[in-house]
Amino acid sequence: MNTMIIGIAGGTGSGKTTLTRRLQDAFGDDVSVVYHDNYYKKHVGLSYEQRAALNYDHPDSFDTALLVDDLRRLTAGEAIRCPVYDYTIHNRSEETVEVRPTKVVIVEGILIFENKALRNLMDVKIFVDTDADVRILRRILRDVKERGRSLDSVISQYLTTVKPMHEQFVQPSRQHADIVVLEGGHNLVALDMIVQRVRSHIDSAGRPV
Numbered sequence: 001m002n003t004m005i006i007g008i009a010g011g012t013g014s015g016k017t018t019l020t021r022r023l024q025d026a027f028g029d030d031v032s033v034v035y036h037d038n039y040y041k042k043h044v045g046l047s048y049e050q051r052a053a054l055n056y057d058h059p060d061s062f063d064t065a066l067l068v069d070d071l072r073r074l075t076a077g078e079a080i081r082c083p084v085y086d087y088t089i090h091n092r093s094e095e096t097v098e099v100r101p102t103k104v105v106i107v108e109g110i111l112i113f114e115n116k117a118l119r120n121l122m123d124v125k126i127f128v129d130t131d132a133d134v135r136i137l138r139r140i141l142r143d144v145k146e147r148g149r150s151l152d153s154v155i156s157q158y159l160t161t162v163k164p165m166h167e168q169f170v171q172p173s174r175q176h177a178d179i180v181v182l183e184g185g186h187n188l189v190a191l192d193m194i195v196q197r198v199r200s201h202i203d204s205a206g207r208p209v
Contacts, residue, residue, distance in 0.1 A: 005121055023106060040092060057111075057162050140155070
């Protein structure tokens with residue numbers, strides 16, 4: 001299958017998901033999305049308190065090898081069963097979601113450019129760069145409203161793991177990007193350029209050989 005893999009990376013709250021949704025809205029069923037966050041490792045035998053104390057912003061917290069394997073299967077035309085991560089319990093759930101092969105596969109996550117094997121599968125690498133103050137405010141709103149976290153726990157996690165890991169791993173991975181987008185899906189000029197690139201691929205993929 002002639003599949004284009006687009007990586008969308010950037011810090012927490014940078015606007016990655018907004019950009020992803022804009023592309024989904026533009027191309028519908030021709031696009032499928034795989035989130036790196038769903039590939040957090042499963043923690044068997046750890047208590048809730050132990051799981052809550054783990055560093056989820058370090059590359060080692062992800063089962064990236066499984067994601068690489070799943071992407072290779074998608075590009076080979078096979079459907080995959082994507083794991084589902086449950087933020088309320090800090091663990092992978094028992095559910096999976098089927099992702100079918102499409103002309104465009106978007107991979108989204110803060111650390112997807114850090115891993116070379118994963119990075120090398122991508123045809124287009126986009127890094128969403130947004131001011132740190134904006135990102136932390138967005139993260140607070142998301143984690144408190146959508147994930148039932150307390151304000152104190154969100155701030156504590158940000159200072160102890162999110163910010164240090166961003167500086168050590170996420171921001172340096174920006175160097176691998178083909179395109180740097182300021183403010184994510186709200187940057188209409190950059191969005192239009194990306195849409196045109198994706199449309200060109202979809203049109204060419206639909207032509208008979």
